[in-house]
Amino acid sequence: MQALLSVTPGGPESLELTTLPDPTPESDEIVMRIRAAGVNFPDTLMIRDLYQIKPPRPFAPGGEIAGEVVSVGEGVADFAPGDRVLALTGHGGFATHLKLKPATAVKIPDVMPFEDAASFVFTYGTSYHALKDRALLKPGEKVLVLGAAGGVGSAAIELAKAMGAHVIAAVSSEDKALFCRDIGADQTLIYPRDLDREAQKALSAEIKALALGEGVDVVYDAVGGDYAEPALRSMAWGGRYLVVGFPAGIPSIPLNLTLLKGCQIVGVFWGASVFRDPKGHTQNLAELFRLYGSGEISPRISARFPLTQAAKAIGMLERREALGKVVVTMEDN
Structure with a gap:
């Protein structure tokens, strides 16, 4: 797998594209093949150690992802290989694969493109x-x-x-x-x-x-x-x-x-509200999927970058140049 890692505090230019072993799931874990990752303002802060959450380095930015489940660990009942999902992970999304807890993932409608799903929640x-x-x-x-x-x-x-x-x-x-x-x-x-x-x-x-x-x-x-x-x-x-x-x-x-x-x-x-009121979050998510299905909302993606150029995506947000959403795609990695 490949991942764009923050190895030292700094701007987008400090990120390093790295090859790592593919992850394997342990008990109560799933592994996703990431197809797209949304870029959000916390990503610009996290790599500079300016965000309230400071992951241990090295870490990949990118807390909003979409893709397919490729393997599941023992005890996972709600997901199977091939399921199309989105996930909120906090970080780790600027990578081709990621291991995560099933509770962070949500199945997405078949009609929803991965880029939309990674720009949604x-x-x-x-x-x-x-x-x-x-x-x-x-x-x-x-x-x-x-x-x-x-x-x-x-x-x-x-x-x-x-x-x-x-x-x-x-x-x-x-x-x-x-x-x-x-x-x-x-x-x-x-x-x-x-x-x-x-x-x-x-x-x-x-x-x-x-x-x-x-x-x-x-x-x-x-x-x-x-x-x-x-x-x-x-x-x-x-x-x-x-x-x-x-x-x-x-x-x-x-x-x-x-x-x-x-x-x-x-x-x-x-x-914080997602963790403090999970039932409310689930209800809101169901309502948002309904609004998406009816065409009342639709992610406005103005720029797409391959993983090799994901640092440019973060720079675009830092300079406040983005219109709507910016997405990193992994199709060529």
Whole structure:
């Protein structure tokens, strides 16, 4: 097997393509032949030791995979060789094979391509948990999505529309705005790369204007940094501010705004929720597969890289160049 390994903390250029022995399953384990792996923002942090989870080295990044079961260990009853599955593994996915516990894998519909399956659970799972479980989103509400052209942001647009909401997509360029309109956003706005105090005030005013002066009911913040405060200032009474991620930095929020607006700041830690509420996760996953089957959601894959060039895929996410999802494929390895 081949794997792209992080052998020392660093950027994408520090990853090394390595040949390793094929894994064999032990009791209560399965081995997958990986066909595709989704690339997600935690991958960019994990290889630099900046993520809350720090796997022992060497490790392969890539926590979202799809492929076929090739062998099963003693005691495995729910899977058999040939089963098509996706899995959330945390890391290890930038490889041609991986050994894992059956509990991390889910069978996928025959009609679902491996690339879609590898781009599905992390983004849609995060955004559905955020909008359904944490925001309790209702039809007709206004949702502002910051970082709307990225993986979780684009998933949030599709899901919010499927849930009957009005979506304002906030992005950093016109091509990203066009992408968001193409996938269903009702309105878009382009924010500057750098925000001084005056630019923050202007951004808040623009959001309110798009929301017809009433403010937005839900903010889905996958950006953080200097964008957080103007988004919070644009909220309607009783709004819910979803803290999803902060690639632009961890913001400092004036808490008096939550009092003045009667709003909530709500943390979204989907990975922890999966372990704390497995029944809820199973139910959400079933609903997401139904939405996929009906065509209401579909992973927006904008770039594909072979395993030999997977470092470029991580670099694309680091530079915030990706539209929708980026996928690493193993077909040629």
